[in-house]
């Protein structure tokens with residue numbers, strides 16, 4: 538097991554009706570900005586719950602943060618934070634809103650040009666961001682309990698990651714009841730995103746970190762178990778609760794401790810969102826199977842372990858089991874109605890592989906993945922395989 542440090546300061550408040558507890562967590566002296574997305578919280582009752590929890594507070598609101606949070610929109614929110622002397626932010630939404638608020642947390646206290654935070658990858662250290670909390674409305678990204686964020690700039694077709702230990706939410710409310718109003722397409726996205734988060738921290742090399750492996754495998758199996766229930770019309774509270782907690786646990790730092798991680802699927806996937814606007818999770822389902830086929834030799838032991846332990850594949854050689862693992866993975870995404878080829882999403886896919894290679898070269902991302910196995914020319918071939 539590799540050496541590690543682990544600190545996750547985010548308090549989780551989990552369960553039905555728990556949004557009301559916001560008022561216990563935020564000091565009455567704070568001046569709050571509530572931020573949200575395109576309006577789903579207004580029609581599903583979440584806004585009203587937040588509003589009544591904030592009775593007696595001084596608060597403002599900022600709506601309209603789009604999916605794949607847009608830099609230009611966030612700059613409008615930053616103006617309000619400065620003009621109104623906001624001291625605390627409350628993100629009410631999915632990964633996009635929470636990520637947007639993380640960027641604002643960093644930008645509000647940053648003396649230089651906010652774009653530098655993304656362009657130069659400036660980290661926000663502990664105690665250096667504007668405090669914020671979240672009410673999660675869409676399980677998927679794990680943003681509610683981690684310190685990472687991904688911001689898009691449509692004008693330049695860029696999608697860049699940022700973060701730092703100062704960007705954990707102070708607390709996050711996870712009420713599975715919010716899942717009732719999520720369209721099935723977004724549920725499928727959430728399951729796929731969380732599932733791939735686990736794979737990025739698991740499908741690497743054989744490890745002696747046995748507990749981490751078992752944590753990862755149990756999250757994968759739980760997601761597989763709840764997936765059909767979540768795709769049914771009838772709402773199942775317990776399935777929803779397990780879905781929500783699995784998404785959080787998939788990317789709150791715990792399962793990546795003591796092991797090597799990959800993240801190349803995400804880096805290639807982000808480019809597909811930047812180019813074509815494809816939903817984040819769907820880009821992962823496009824890239825992951827090709828990534829595992831292309832890097833078969835490096836990953837085959839772990840692929841076989843995945844097939845054995847997660848899908849109960851008992852027959853065949855190591856290679857046969859590993860191949861079965863990739864096959865089952867692809868079928869799992871497809872069972873959620875998620876297409877796994879780039880050509881399923883756009884007719885203009887020609888040239889994408891070259892573009893990804895060039896972007897990685899420009900950014901000097903010369904060795905992604907575990908042990909740096911994915912060089913820009915490999916990324917090109919993987920994306921090509923995903924056409």
Ligand code: NZQ
Nearest residue numbers: 574575576577604605631632633674675678680685718719
């Ligand atoms: O904007 P509204 O009207 O709220 O609608 C949203 C949005 O259209 C809707 N929605 C959310 N909760 C709902 C709901 N609709 C009905 N009922 C509810 N309860 O869902 C749509 C998608 O929301 P979004 O927040 O964009 O989805 P998600 O949580 O999947 O976030 C995706 C973003 O997170 C980034 C992605 O790159 C992408 O930009 N990621 C962030 C990560 C992190 N911070 O750790 C890691 C991930 O790998 C990912 O990269």
Ligand code: ZN
Nearest residue numbers: 678730734803
């Ligand atoms: Zn993701």
